[in-house]
Amino acid sequence: MSMRTTLALATLRRHPARTMLAVLGIAVAAALLLDMVMLATGMSESFRSLLLTRGYQLRVSPKGTLPFDSEATIDGATAIVQALRANPDIKAVSPSLGTTFALPGQTFPSVFTLGLESDVQGDYVLEAGRDMPVTGDGLSPAAPLPAVVSKSFLVRSGHQLGDTLTVAAGIDAQLRTTARSRLVVLSGEGRFFYVPAETPVMALPLRDVRTLLGAAYRDRMSLAMAESRRGDSVSVEAVRAWIAASQPRVTAISTETAIRQVEERLSYFRQLAFVLGAISLGIGFLLVATLVTLSVNERRGEIAVLRAIGTQKGGVLRQVFLEGLLLSSAGIAGGLLLGIVTARWLNGILRDFPGLPAAFDFFLWSPEAAWKSLALLLISGTLAGLLPAWRAASIPIVRSLREDAVG
Template sequence: MTWALVVRSLFRHPVRTALVVAGIAVAAALLLDMVMLSGGMERSFSRMLLSRGFQIRLSPKGTLPFDTEAMIPAITPILDDLRADPDVERVGPVLATSLHVRVGDSLLTLVGYGVDPAGQGLYELEAGADLVPGDSTGLLVSEPAAAAAGWQIGDTIRLQGRLDPQSARAEAERVVTVRGVVRFLYDARGQRSVGADFRVMQRLGRFPDADPASMVMVKVRADDRVDSVAARIARTHRTVEVNSVAALVVQFRSRLVYFQQLSLILATISLVVGVLLVGTILTITVSERIGEFAVLRGIGVRRARVVRLVMAEGAVLTAAGAIGGVILGLATARYLDAILTSFPGLPAAISFFVPERTAIAKAAVAVFVAGVAASGYPAWLAARAPIAETLRADAE
């Protein structure tokens, strides 16, 4: 009976109800987008860093991984030391450098990654075969690189390193064979990258005699030992920057703090707009139907029931708006994410809007609770209407 009265009352003015639901849906969509935005980058960053399970990163002193072109020199003793640590499961050195290949008459520039096949945390194989330890002639290519150069698995390629820009002559060359197509986890959208054995890439890159690495990824056997292992490495190797992923996320978060504050302010504004919308429309509705509520009270309907009736109308409105808002919010988030992640240099794995169940549930619940709370005042008005006076006024 209550729900019949509630739903049919809302359909008394279908256009008005539809407009209010649409308004709540827009507010809910904005709220959801802001909730996803406020934590989305941080979550996708953390997910990207942990995607292969390496919890610690070593980078050149004073930098973050891939932050600059700086190198860690003399990496071999550091790697030997790390591999000897009983808490360390795997060690993955990475060297990033510029490479070139001739495609017809043109020179194609590539990002080259040197990796250790026994401990790589840089890519995921999509087709073909992975490198195996000791494979000094194998090459892994990203989809954009393969597409740009027209490579197939099994093709033989002459990689050129340390190119002189004046003479266009390379100081180092290496003939390799394409073994597989991979997705490099830190690549920007469309980035042309290739991967080869770490030592091969050292010989093709700058400063071949310096035994350099851009970064070292470390996988610790037990998650609860990560901080102590990171601290131990930092104490032992003072020439490198040691960060756990958790610490990197904290640093990343500190860079995003204004961004997050802005998101939260906008989320709060959208919530307030939703509250005002529900509160205003229900106050108008109650004022129009005050005689009806007085009659209900007159025939013996308790105040609490009248309060429930009005609040149920608020609940139905906000539930419908919240459902619409989730759909609209996810659609707009996908659209906005496509725009924002197309910024040059941004890793393709980074998302600004991460649609997680908890974020969606939080936004929907926040809108619902706020909407129901907003119907409190009109419900109070309906329940407190003086019966005799209202009926007298209605009869005149």
């Protein structure tokens, strides 16, 4: 076997420029295939990871809507949250209320604001400063409200942690007045999972957001996230069915359902990935088949001599077949590195699209899917040498020796 490998390498080194171009072409095909597999599997896995960042497998939204798909809110939120928390199969419930508050005197007029309960919130992770107080901790009505803000808020506003500013609600556009306002202190910086990175966002205690919005919002929420005590899909679906039966005014969506809905909306990317992946397999096959065929045609005389001195057809077949295997292996090794580099570059570009959550990735490394796709390309490239190998093993010995002598 070592002798055959040496001969195969010597054959490939005979035309170094041609071999290098073929290896480069296979590497590009392998990188394309790897990137398409990462794109096809990465979006759904990234979205799943995003939804389960804090362990909440269920989203409870206004009847007939997706979470934050509209400005609709849920009335009677306190009773609904209490009913959910009373269920022994539910571990935690996180209500939230989304709105927009004005920022009088600031560099931008308003900020998207989330009203949350800090002890159960699943919308951000604190990266600097202090968090909001735990629900139930009292604050003086005159004291500034502690707020957790995103990095983009600090950058665009020019503020730092510890600064104090005013937020206002109940805006009258004609009179340019606000019905209610409150001082807030920027106590912490958070990384918000479900809000686009470029969007300034502020988190305040839920009860204070309701107070600022007025009596109409005193018992409303935009969304509630629930965590099943047992995380398996059967238990989650049982909890979802119980919510749907016991709370007719809301829609409960599980992580699996949300992923299916997102995949339907992003089906174009999956179709594109499938088409380009199939093209990359075809390119790899044709490159190997072309190069091995050229090599066999150039060495007809050599192969005839080997047959004449006693080399069996199987030996010639394995020798030529090994050339395709080595060529494919070298290209795939380079394609693995090239694919990872280009995937990171493309992911950085796509993540900058407006409106995408900051934690969403288009390309996600999946070892199992990646190795399977590269193994498929290796098999395809190796099989591409089958026809020229069979032709080489079937060369007429006498005629080929005569032609080689005359030539």
